[in-house]
Every structure is written in C-alpha cells, then in structure tokens.
Amino acid sequence: MFGNHQQKQAEEALDQLTYFNNLLKQAIGEPDIYAVANDKIADFGLAGVSRMIVNRFEGQLNTGKMMRVLLQKVYNAGVLVLNDCSVNQLKPEGSNVQLITSHGDLKATKVILATNAFASQLYPELEVIPGRGQMLVTKPIANLKLNGTYHFNEGYYYFRNIDDRVLFGGGRNINFKAEESYDFGNTESVKQQLVTYLNKMILPNQHVEIDYWWSGIMGFGEDINPIVKQIQPNVFCAVRCNGMGVAMGSLVGENVAELTLSY
Structure with a gap:
C-alpha cells in the first residue's frame, strides 16, 4: 500500500x-x-x-489460538512449561547444561535458546539487535469495511481487521535507536503517529476509540536469515527472525530440532 x-x-x-x-x-x-x-x-x-x-x-492468523494449540500440543507430549522463570546463565557441566534461573537451578542434557532478541543478553556474540514493536487495538467498530492484512511505508506499519476491530502497529522507523530496547512499553512519539494514521488514513471520518496498547520485542540483524546453530556443547539457538517470526517460526523450530537431534 x-x-x-x-x-x-x-x-x-x-x-x-x-x-x-x-x-x-x-x-x-x-x-x-x-x-x-x-x-x-x-x-x-x-x-x-x-x-x-x-x-x-x-492470510490472517489468530495468534492467540495458535499459542493455545501449541501449548496443548506440548502438554500432551508431557512437556513442562515454566512461566515467569528468567534464565540468567547457562553453564556446561560435563555432558549436561546447568541453567541458573530466577527460580533456582535446573539441569538439562540439551538446551535450545529460542528467545530471539533476548538471546544476546546471554550470548552477546550472537549480535541479535532488539526492536520494539508497538501495537494498538480499537474498540469494536460497526460496519467495519476492512478485510485483510495491510503493510505500508516499506513494511514499518502493519494493520488488519480482527473480528470487528482494527489491530495496528509499527512506527519503529521513527527512531530506530530508541526502539532498540529490551523494555516493554509504549512511547508518545510512536503512539501519536499510529493514532494519526489510524484516524486520517485507515479509518478516516470515523469516531474510533482505542481499547488496548501493548508492545513486543523482535530480534533483528544485518543478515536477513535467522541464526540456527550450535553455540557451545549441548546448547543450540534459533533466533533473529527479523520481525517475521510468525511466518518462519515453525520452519526455524523444525531446523533447530533436527540440528539438536543430530548431536
């Protein structure tokens, strides 16, 4: 567009x-x-x-349903999911890897690091640069005409309909350095730009109310290809999806799984 x-x-x-x-x-x-x-x-x-x-x-993907299905799949496979558990360090220990976490130490035979931009906090040599994406969702809109997924300004802005609402995000290009952040949150400059585009271009001449604001952290690098490799003995990574994690995540996951099983 x-x-x-x-x-x-x-x-x-x-x-x-x-x-x-x-x-x-x-x-x-x-x-x-x-x-x-x-x-x-x-x-x-x-x-x-x-x-x-x-x-x-x-096409459009309901990411909430996607995550519910993914979680159900891993639960059915007997996988334990630990939420709100920060990994602060990975230490090789013989044939195992010790995970130093915010809730105590864990031990694993193999570890896959799939935290995208946050991987650089553990392994700076990966050179994955964080990029914060800021988003909004409107309140329900009567007789919404939009249907589909849209991109403009070289892909730095993205919007779509979701039920009878509009989801809209972007604006990282307003100040790249400011958005190279591990901190979640919204900035006034980006919020103002999103609201301006929403009111003047996407839904002109309509009274639109915003229901939700949030942000997410993506992982970028000079090379467009993701990093899938062994970092150290028994530690592997699948990171740097360059803002395309939903599109390529399943294939990247399959690749790192095959790589891990080959060792």
Whole structure:
C-alpha cells in the first residue's frame, strides 16, 4: 500500500511485479501471486492511499489460538512449561547444561535458546539487535469495511481487521535507536503517529476509540536469515527472525530440532 506522497516508490514496486511473480512461481508453482488492487482502496474506505498491491496468498492468523494449540500440543507430549522463570546463565557441566534461573537451578542434557532478541543478553556474540514493536487495538467498530492484512511505508506499519476491530502497529522507523530496547512499553512519539494514521488514513471520518496498547520485542540483524546453530556443547539457538517470526517460526523450530537431534 502506498500513500499519495509515494508515487516514485509505487512505480518502482509495480515495475518489479513480473519479476517477483516469476520468482515465486518457481517456488510454489502458482502464477500472478502479486497484482494491482487499486479498486480496493475505496472499497475499504482508506484515505490518502494512491496504489495498492495484493498478495492473494497472504492470510490472517489468530495468534492467540495458535499459542493455545501449541501449548496443548506440548502438554500432551508431557512437556513442562515454566512461566515467569528468567534464565540468567547457562553453564556446561560435563555432558549436561546447568541453567541458573530466577527460580533456582535446573539441569538439562540439551538446551535450545529460542528467545530471539533476548538471546544476546546471554550470548552477546550472537549480535541479535532488539526492536520494539508497538501495537494498538480499537474498540469494536460497526460496519467495519476492512478485510485483510495491510503493510505500508516499506513494511514499518502493519494493520488488519480482527473480528470487528482494527489491530495496528509499527512506527519503529521513527527512531530506530530508541526502539532498540529490551523494555516493554509504549512511547508518545510512536503512539501519536499510529493514532494519526489510524484516524486520517485507515479509518478516516470515523469516531474510533482505542481499547488496548501493548508492545513486543523482535530480534533483528544485518543478515536477513535467522541464526540456527550450535553455540557451545549441548546448547543450540534459533533466533533473529527479523520481525517475521510468525511466518518462519515453525520452519526455524523444525531446523533447530533436527540440528539438536543430530548431536
């Protein structure tokens, strides 16, 4: 999605449609994955938007249901989940690994570190940079027109409908250094920008109330590929998903599991 002030970026993206469609056709065997969808701008009631490109294979995921199913799966497998238990240090101990935690010491034969940006707090050499993402969810909106998942400003902003509400987040690009933080929370500069876009572009001329604010910490690096490797004997990692953890998390998890079982 491109704003009225992004004519050059829109033209550059349109020039690449054929290239990316051919590239993805080789990967998944389907043609014309990306297409121009300017007619949807008015259909969805957006303002200040000049061009829109649709990816017909992009879908929506209910992350709450995803996590419930994941937890149920691990419970059924007999896995113990310990919440609110910070791991402060990992120490090799013979053929085992000792975990120094906020609730006492634990021992494991093998450890997979899958805490993304927080992995650098234990192993700085991984060079995973934290990036805080700030989000809002509106109160229910009558006759909401939006349907789908949207990205704009080079992907630094993202919104979607969820039931009869709008979920909207982003703004990390306002001040990259300030958002390189391990601290959860919201900043006024990002909140103001999100509210401005919400009221002027996504839901113009509507009275919209915000129900929830929250934040999450992502893990970034100069290389777009995630880090899946052995860090030290019996300790492995699957980190640095570059803001795409939901999309690639299952494959990254499978890769690190296979790597761990090979040792």
